[in-house]
Amino acid sequence: MRSSPDIVIHTEGLTKRYQKLLALDHLNLDVQRGEIFGYLGPNGAGKTTTIRMLLDFIRPTSGKALVLGMDAQVQSVALHRQIGNLPGELSLWNQMTGWELTRYLGGLRGGVDERYVGELAERLDMDMSRKVKACSSGMKRKLGLIQALMHKPDLLILDEPTNGLDPLVQQTFHKLMREVAAEGRTVFMSSHNLPEVEATCDRVGILREGRLRAVERISDLKQVRFRWMTLRIQGEAAPAQFEALPGVSDVTQYNGTLRFRVTGELDPVIKAAAQHHVVDMTYEEPTLEEIFLEYYGEGQS
Numbered sequence: 419m420r421s422s423p424d425i426v427i428h429t430e431g432l433t434k435r436y437q438k439l440l441a442l443d444h445l446n447l448d449v450q451r452g453e454i455f456g457y458l459g460p461n462g463a464g465k466t467t468t469i470r471m472l473l474d475f476i477r478p479t480s481g482k483a484l485v486l487g488m489d490a491q492v493q494s495v496a497l498h499r500q501i502g503n504l505p506g507e508l509s510l511w512n513q514m515t516g517w518e519l520t521r522y523l524g525g526l527r528g529g530v531d532e533r534y535v536g537e538l539a540e541r542l543d544m545d546m547s548r549k550v551k552a553c554s555s556g557m558k559r560k561l562g563l564i565q566a567l568m569h570k571p572d573l574l575i576l577d578e579p580t581n582g583l584d585p586l587v588q589q590t591f592h593k594l595m596r597e598v599a600a601e602g603r604t605v606f607m608s609s610h611n612l613p614e615v616e617a618t619c620d621r622v623g624i625l626r627e628g629r630l631r632a633v634e635r636i637s638d639l640k641q642v643r644f645r646w647m648t649l650r651i652q653g654e655a656a657p658a659q660f661e662a663l664p665g666v667s668d669v670t671q672y673n674g675t676l677r678f679r680v681t682g683e684l685d686p687v688i689k690a691a692a693q694h695h696v697v698d699m700t701y702e703e704p705t706l707e708e709i710f711l712e713y714y715g716e717g718q719s
């Protein structure tokens with residue numbers, strides 16, 4: 419099995435079965451160098467199972483994974499030096515401080531730049547002199563991120579990285595990931611959270627019940643196929659008039675404000691609105707969630 423240097427993760431028929439349960443079913447996936455790939459799916463979809471096989475923490479029932487051009491099963495020791503990994507459930511040495519931990523792990527990876535560790539700690543607002551056992555779960559998560567990032571790995575594999583982080587730290591995380599990608603390094607991250615993936619990732623794969631249902635570019639998904647329009651009209655608003663227009667659906671009225679979905683051309687809506695005194699008009703893109711519900715509706719219920 420070969421893959422080009424621009425393909426950082428390549429899986430072929432990657433499958434994991436636990437007795438009767440098919441946790442991952444013939445996953446064929448390519449992740450490109452320099453992209454931030456969001457791996458999305460509900461609880462139990464198989465995200466962590468995939469990640470564990472990429473890192474050789476568990477063995478596939480069948481199929482193969484190439485990571486950074488190396489066989490994930492055969493060359494896992496070499497691979498681990500080039501990967502930054504944040505597991506979903508992180509276990510750290512309780513008696514160590516943040517500094518001791520990063521020095522220890524850094525030593526295993528052939529040394530790290532302590533100035534960079536300090537910089538990461540400052541940006542993530544992490545107190546590195548605190549012992550792990552005295553850290554809150556969010557602080558442990560931050561420490562986990564620091565150790566994943568500190569040796570500037572070519573590939574970051576992160577299992578629900580922002581789980582438990584406050585919004586400010588999440589923003590810092592997003593910025594850090596964009597910087598990683600801008601340096602031509604690659605991020606593979608799992609998440610439940612569509613808005614997060616929408617804000618951070620270049621592409622998203624949707625996993626359900628062990629099967630990859632869709633892989634889409636976020637920018638393609640956001641090429642809006644419908645929009646929400648809100649129209650505030652002075653005097654009597656007429657929902658029925660808008661309901662009758664081509665491409666308009668889901669009309670609701672509240673306090674003289676009409677809200678509806680528009681698919682396709684706007685012209686009929688603009689012309690109908692022009693017959694009234696329009697106080698305000700706003701226009702929202704649908705969320706990624708709404709787009710998914712629309713396009714993969716049958717699988718998403």
Ligand SMILES: Nc1ncnc2c1ncn2[C@@H]1O[C@H](COP(=O)(O)OP(=O)(O)OP(=O)(O)O)[C@@H](O)[C@H]1O
Nearest residue numbers: 436439441459460461462463464465466467468506
């Ligand atoms: N060691 C195991 N033995 C048996 N079944 C397992 C084992 N590990 C995982 N599973 C099952 O495999 C399926 C996939 O689990 P996995 O942890 O990959 O899901 P996930 O997508 O990471 O979910 P979550 O969002 O909850 O973290 C689940 O049905 C889970 O119960």
Ligand SMILES: [Mg+2]
Nearest residue numbers: 465466467506
């Ligand atoms: Mg998981």
